[in-house]
Amino acid sequence: MGKFFISCDQASILSTREQYGDLNPKEQFRHKLHKTYCLDCRSFHKGNGKFQRTINGLRWVKLSNEQKSNIKNRIEEAMKEYKRSAR
Amino acid sequence: MPEVKLVPEKWVDRYSDYLFNFTISRVSDPIMAQDLVSETFLAGLKSAHRFKGNSTERTWLISILKRKIIDYYRKINSKKGQAEIKMSYLSGSQREGDWMEENAADLRNPNVEDEIEQRELGEALNECINALPERYAIIFVQKTIDNMDTETICKEHNITASNLWVIIHRARVQLMDCLKTKWYQEE
Numbered sequence: 001m002g003k004f005f006i007s008c009d010q011a012s013i014l015s016t017r018e019q020y021g022d023l024n025p026k027e028q029f030r031h032k033l034h035k036t037y038c039l040d041c042r043s044f045h046k047g048n049g050k051f052q053r054t055i056n057g058l059r060w061v062k063l064s065n066e067q068k069s070n071i072k073n074r075i076e077e078a079m080k081e082y083k084r085s086a087r
Numbered sequence: 088m089p090e091v092k093l094v095p096e097k098w099v100d101r102y103s104d105y106l107f108n109f110t111i112s113r114v115s116d117p118i119m120a121q122d123l124v125s126e127t128f129l130a131g132l133k134s135a136h137r138f139k140g141n142s143t144e145r146t147w148l149i150s151i152l153k154r155k156i157i158d159y160y161r162k163i164n165s166k167k168g169q170a171e172i173k174m175s176y177l178s179g180s181q182r183e184g185d186w187m188e189e190n191a192a193d194l195r196n197p198n199v200e201d202e203i204e205q206r207e208l209g210e211a212l213n214e215c216i217n218a219l220p221e222r223y224a225i226i227f228v229q230k231t232i233d234n235m236d237t238e239t240i241c242k243e244h245n246i247t248a249s250n251l252w253v254i255i256h257r258a259r260v261q262l263m264d265c266l267k268t269k270w271y272q273e274e
Contacts, residue, residue: 016256020230022237032194051263058209060232061111062104063121072099078132079095 006030008041015045021053093135098128101225102145104233106152107133113156123159127152142178143221208270215265219258226251227258252266 006014014031017023023031035042063071103124110120130151136145216224226244229235230251241251 012260013252013256016259019259022252047263048259051259051266054208054233054266055212057205058212059205059208061108061117062103062128062233063107063124067121068099068103071103071121071128075095075098075128078129082132082157082184 004030004033005032006034008034011035011038011041012044015041018045019048061070092140093131095128095132095135098144098148102148103128105224105228106144106148106212108209109149109213109217110152110156112213113208114159118133119159123152124228127155132153143215144222145224149217189202202204211266211269212262215262215269216267219261223254223258223261226254227262 011031011034014023014027014034018031020029031045035045106127107120107126110123111117114120114123128147131148134151138249142150146215216228219227222244226240229243230237237251242247244251246254
């Protein structure tokens, strides 16, 4: 029986992992079971889901690999320059 | 707090996307934003000897970037007077009086509102991420925004999968609290 019932700490981690689709069926069952009798964890899970939807809705801008390698090259050049001038 | 050492070789991988998001929400021009990020790293390298290790690398780089953004706006403002003299509102096919309505953003347009809301939310979340402990912020961004797989992140940071989930969980709890005060209350 103890394997089915989990603590609130464990449930909250499972709630987070669920947002990333990381739970196996057993963990999903344990988490669902916990939420049936724990109001706090149910409410936390609801907030966690809302936060995930907020993040998913955001348009994150990222530098392309090419842009990153350009910046890296500039840094490497500058580092070489500083090393040369330090000698 | 243990003394922080600078690792310029890792700056681009660790902070470039974060700094780029921070900049683009303030500058809007992607090319300029990329230049500012790049200049920030170079300025950081130049003044590395002045870094005392009292703050994290990321906080220190953000403080340099903020100064770069202020300088950018100062430069624009110093050119503003010249730009206004050269500007002709009646050039081309525009008739007198048309330009104001056509060129102003229509705030009733749902796309404009969405864009503004997205930008403000992005800024709020960026500020909240910036307030996280550095390790939490990096791991959270890698897993949530960059969608990196668990194994790769664990290898990079030399942690177990359960440690990773605890870190992500704690980061999310802090971010949710932070967003509650910065964003959800204003809704």
